[in-house]
Amino acid sequence: MTDADPARVVADADVLAADLLVGGAARDALDHVRRHSWVDLVASDHLLDDAEVVIAGVADPDLAADWRGRIDDERVAVDHPAGDHPALASAYRGGAAHLLTFDEGLGSTATNLTIQPRVNLSIRTPDAFAGLFDPASLYAAVEGGEYPGPDRDPRA
């Protein structure tokens, strides 16, 4: 088993939907991902399916489909069995070090995963992640050298 990659992030379906529909902490957190080409959003089809259904339910199916078209282009895709928790399984199978969720009990929830969880997965709420995200130290650890600043427009 390889170590988790500190530049790989998973957002659970509630955070993905809130990023689109609410803004606030969820958007602050995912803006950190969007504005850095070297930070990856990892998500399985199952995870995006959940978020798309939620968005279609609380907003509308057209918006959900357009969101899916966009997020499909940007995420790093991973696969896992349908019975696994989509966010946890995406994180473990995608080697992510960070999992963002509004479900603060997720880390202690008994889950029926088909792979052994890593101990170095950090499960945080979006506001905690957004507050702690330090691109300069992360860049030095992942890419090496001095942080050049954001390299993408998070609204593009």
Next chain:
Amino acid sequence: MTETWADLFERAEAYGTEVESIRERLREVRGDD
């Protein structure tokens, strides 16, 4: 053609969604109730 994030966020704003309604819907989708 995919939309920009700015366009998607602008369209989404019209729904006035709150985090709790998203969480409630996700619990329904996953059968966590």
